[in-house]
Amino acid sequence: MSISVSLPDGSAKELPEGSLVRDLAKAISPRLAKAAVVGVVNDQPVDVTHPLSDGDSVQIVTDKDPLALDTLRHSAAHLMAAAILQEVPGAQLTIGPTTDDGFYYDIHLPEGATLSESDFPRIEARMKSLAKAAAPFVRCEAETKDSEVYREYVAIDGGHNPFKQEIIEGLEANGAFSGNADAPQVSFYKTGDFVDLCRGPHVPSAKWLKHTKLMKIAGAYWRADASREQLVRVYGTAFFSAADLEAHLHLLEEAKKRDHRVLGEKLDLFHFVEDAPGFPFLHPKGTTVYNGLMDFMRAQLTRRDYHEVRTPLILPESTWHTSGHYDHYLENMFFTKRKLRDAAVPEKIIADAEEDRPMAVKPMNCPGHLMIYKHRMHSHKELPLRIAEMGQVHRREPSGVRHGMFRVQAFVQDDAHHFCTPDQIESEIGMLIDFFFEVYGVFGLDDIRLELSTRPEKSIGSDEVWERAESALEQALEGGGRTYQLNEGDGAFYGPKIDFHIRDSLGRTWQCGTIQVDFSMPDRFGLEYVGADGARHTPVMIHRACYGSLERFFGIITEHFAGAFPLWLAPEQVRVLPISEKFVDYANGVAKALRTQGLRARVDDSDERLGYKIRGATMHKVPYAIVVGAAEQEANTINVRCRDGEDLGATTVDEFVAQLPAFSVPRLISRLAETTQADAAQ
RNA sequence: GCUGGCGUAGCUCAACGGUAGAGCACCUGAUUUGUAAUCAGGGGGUUGCGGGUUCAAAUCCCAUCGCCAGCUCCA
Numbered sequence: 001m002s003i004s005v006s007l008p009d010g011s012a013k014e015l016p017e018g019s020l021v022r023d024l025a026k027a028i029s030p031r032l033a034k035a036a037v038v039g040v041v042n043d044q045p046v047d048v049t050h051p052l053s054d055g056d057s058v059q060i061v062t063d064k065d066p067l068a069l070d071t072l073r074h075s076a077a078h079l080m081a082a083a084i085l086q087e088v089p090g091a092q093l094t095i096g097p098t099t100d101d102g103f104y105y106d107i108h109l110p111e112g113a114t115l116s117e118s119d120f121p122r123i124e125a126r127m128k129s130l131a132k133a134a135a136p137f138v139r140c141e142a143e144t145k146d147s148e149v150y151r152e153y154v155a156i157d158g159g160h161n162p163f164k165q166e167i168i169e170g171l172e173a174n175g176a177f178s179g180n181a182d183a184p185q186v187s188f189y190k191t192g193d194f195v196d197l198c199r200g201p202h203v204p205s206a207k208w209l210k211h212t213k214l215m216k217i218a219g220a221y222w223r224a225d226a227s228r229e230q231l232v233r234v235y236g237t238a239f240f241s242a243a244d245l246e247a248h249l250h251l252l253e254e255a256k257k258r259d260h261r262v263l264g265e266k267l268d269l270f271h272f273v274e275d276a277p278g279f280p281f282l283h284p285k286g287t288t289v290y291n292g293l294m295d296f297m298r299a300q301l302t303r304r305d306y307h308e309v310r311t312p313l314i315l316p317e318s319t320w321h322t323s324g325h326y327d328h329y330l331e332n333m334f335f336t337k338r339k340l341r342d343a344a345v346p347e348k349i350i351a352d353a354e355e356d357r358p359m360a361v362k363p364m365n366c367p368g369h370l371m372i373y374k375h376r377m378h379s380h381k382e383l384p385l386r387i388a389e390m391g392q393v394h395r396r397e398p399s400g401v402r403h404g405m406f407r408v409q410a411f412v413q414d415d416a417h418h419f420c421t422p423d424q425i426e427s428e429i430g431m432l433i434d435f436f437f438e439v440y441g442v443f444g445l446d447d448i449r450l451e452l453s454t455r456p457e458k459s460i461g462s463d464e465v466w467e468r469a470e471s472a473l474e475q476a477l478e479g480g481g482r483t484y485q486l487n488e489g490d491g492a493f494y495g496p497k498i499d500f501h502i503r504d505s506l507g508r509t510w511q512c513g514t515i516q517v518d519f520s521m522p523d524r525f526g527l528e529y530v531g532a533d534g535a536r537h538t539p540v541m542i543h544r545a546c547y548g549s550l551e552r553f554f555g556i557i558t559e560h561f562a563g564a565f566p567l568w569l570a571p572e573q574v575r576v577l578p579i580s581e582k583f584v585d586y587a588n589g590v591a592k593a594l595r596t597q598g599l600r601a602r603v604d605d606s607d608e609r610l611g612y613k614i615r616g617a618t619m620h621k622v623p624y625a626i627v628v629g630a631a632e633q634e635a636n637t638i639n640v641r642c643r644d645g646e647d648l649g650a651t652t653v654d655e656f657v658a659q660l661p662a663f664s665v666p667r668l669i670s671r672l673a674e675t676t677q678a679d680a681a682q
Numbered sequence: 683g684c685u686g687g688c689g690u691a692g693c694u695c696a697a698c699g700g701u702a703g704a705g706c707a708c709c710u711g712a713u714u715u716g717u718a719a720u721c722a723g724g725g726g727g728u729u730g731c732g733g734g735u736u737c738a739a740a741u742c743c744c745a746u747c748g749c750c751a752g753c754u755c756c757a
Binding site for chain 2: 216226235277512
């Protein structure tokens with residue numbers, strides 16, 4: 001008897017009955033058999049020891065496939081758990097999943113026990129010897145709690161593990177061990193003496209797990225619930241080869257150098273002070289970059305018929321009651337407190353004096369824009385009306401979540417609100433998605449993930465209104481052919497949203513852009529427009545920001561470019577380096593000529609040697625260093641060197657400027673317009 | 683906010699119960715320099731802040747603030 005299975009290329013393979021995935025690989029080629037990590041049978045990942053049935057569609061997965069790496073890391077998590085059990089008596093295992101760049105295992109330590117990074121070498125040594133022992137990963141399925149493997153599993157960390165018990169109870173609630181035909185399978189994997197509950201699959205044996213490394217240790221809670229047991233989370237990573245592991249560690253090292261908090265200090269962009277946590281101080285160079293971002297966005301807004309406004313930083317509390325922020329966002333808001341001097345005793349200060357009209361600092365810009373809309377009657381002919389503001393907002397952030405420029409307590413949003421009719425929602429959102437992609441593209445940020453977030457538990461507005469808003473967003477996404485991820489229950493309290501998550505150079509993703517549909521706020525503020533029918537209607541409002549926070553976006557691009565900003569953003573675009581003090585006058589003339597043409601240029605007139613000046617310019621990531629000495633002065637030329645070390649040789653100021661890429665926002669915008677028009681013409 | 687780690691000169695770090703130090707940066711002088719560091723000198727610290735233990739605290743203990751990592755939350 002034989003069976004026939006189909007391969008991804010459409011071909012079929014005849015195999016003897018009882019063949020395993022491994023046998024199929026062997027039948028194709030001995031090399032493939034050696035390289036096979038796991039298989040995918042009928043779209044389900046399985047071990048190479050999985051038996052095949054007639055008609056199965058099978059794929060052999062080797063280390064080239066991301067699934068293989070994920071499997072490897074999952075297996076490494078098991079190996080680490082086994083090593084920790086040996087090393088820390090009384091430790092109890094909970095869960096050990098993989099992450100984007102490794103794995104972790106959450107472990108409950110017995111009273112008094114500790115685990116720190118200083119224990120890593122011992123654990124790693126045990127893992128190494130386990131890998132060397134090369135025990136196979138053996139899958140066992142348990143039909144009942146009486147089965148031998150189940151008893152082994154329970155016993156492995158002392159037999160009284162409440163976390164395991166809770167996991168098993170969860171499985172039982174889903175019908176496990178019931179003996180029913182459709183009961184979920186409960187599988188375990190054994191490696192040597194170690195057993196763990198696991199869906200699988202796993203690598204064939206522990207010998208694959210030679211290139212693992214423990215990374216760090218952190219706290220976590222059982223079920224991510226702060227009221228539950230404190231666990232210790234041990235992070236590790238694993239690769240198929242020593243070279244891959246090496247490359248990964250090298251990447252982390254490089255990423256550390258790109259940290260915007262480090263570069264912010266080194267490049268003199270900004271600083272923080274202890275007494276004002278989360279409030280960045282932008283230095284002149286940082287401000288230049290920041291203004292560049294803002295100018296670029298303003299130009300983009302102009303192209304798309306936005307109207308820029310400015311609204312107060314502080315508004316009466318009553319406004320925040322109307323908007324709902326007081327009820328839903330109170331903890332994150334800053335409130336002003338009136339202070340008075342006692343009339344009789346001037347030294348005595350009444351710290352928290354009563355006020356008829358208490359004030360609050362705005363955490364969002366929308367109420368101000370609603371008030372501008374409301375100032376006069378609008379016709380449907382004016383819609384969509386796009387009101388924009390580079391609006392600074394203040395939000396209280398708990399100490400544990402502040403993080404450099406990425407998460408601050410005062411920041412500017414490139415905020416705007418579109419007031420439109422329900423019919424216009426979809427086209428407005430379609431326009432915005434394209435708009436945002438164009439902006440990110442200018443920075444070379446191309447790895448963007450869209451997320452659609454729906455109604456949260458704490459929210460305002462009727463079911464019907466939410467449904468309409470959610471479907472409008474969905475349709476705009478699908479109409480534009482964009483792929484996205486659904487985030488149930490993650491919307492703002494006033495409406496659903498689309499978020500733009502951008503992957504930075506460290507591989508972390510940051511939420512930048514956001515588009516939120518809001519049927520509630522216009523109603524709360526009593527906004528109206530006169531429709532074609534002559535009747536009054538409530539407009540729909542779309543909240544949107546592209547950078548999100550200017551501060552955060554600044555941080556992101558600082559890391560993305562490793563501080564080497566593109567020419568148009570570079571705080572110092574050209575540094576002129578005279579060979580000696582004899583040529584300082586000539587250098588000043590060159591710098592002045594460059595500044596006249598709109599470039600940010602200065603002269604390094606220190607008494608240092610050229611090598612030192614070159615080094616300074618390079619380390620500050622100045623795009624161009626211009627060397628001038630006797631030869632240049634004589635010929636009225638300049639000698640240009642790029643920050644990457646490339647020598648552009650001798651040229652004149654005019655020629656140099658003429659061949660530069662866009663060095664100002666207007667030039668950038670006009671080039672962008674050219675390419676957009678070219679695209680449209682095609 | 684929770685858990686853990688860490689706070690020493692502008693920055694990176696040393697000293698780990700016994701007189702706070704180095705490199706870089708900064709300032710001064712000499713030098714006048716041709717593509718990633720010229721030499722010499724100088725200023726700069728109530729060791730985050732507040733208590734405690736001790737003859738003596740940067741060092742040990744407590745508390746607090748900040749930073750870092752993770753969790754949770756978010757632009």
